[in-house]
Amino acid sequence: MRYGSIxxxxxxxxxxxxxxxxxxxxxxxxxxxxxxxxGTTIVTVIAGPLNYIGLNPEIECDVPEPSR
Numbered sequence: 001m002r003y004g005s006i007x008x009x010x011x012x013x014x015x016x017x018x019x020x021x022x023x024x025x026x027x028x029x030x031x032x033x034x035x036x037x038x039g040t041t042i043v044t045v046i047a048g049p050l051n052y053i054g055l056n057p058e059i060e061c062d063v064p065e066p067s068r
Contacts, residue, residue: 014048017049017051018045018046019045021044021045021047021051021052022045025044027041028041035059035061036060036061040057040058042059043058044057
C-alpha cells in the first residue's frame with residue numbers, strides 16, 4: 001500500500017475544506033489590499049477543517065510607511 005499517495009489525498013482534501021471556509025467568510029470576494037488580509041486568507045485555508053470547530057485565524061501585520 002502506498003502511504004504517500006494517501007497522505008497527499010488527505011492534504012488535498014484538508015486544503016479544499018480550508019478554501020471552502022475562506023470562501024464562506026467572503027475572503028475571496030474582496031480585494032486583499034494589505035498583508036493582514038492576505039495572511040488571514042492563507043492561514044484560514046491552511047487551518048482547513050479546524051475552521052469548522054471554532055478556530056478563526058487572523059493575522060495582523062504592520063508595514064512601515066516610507067519617510068517623507
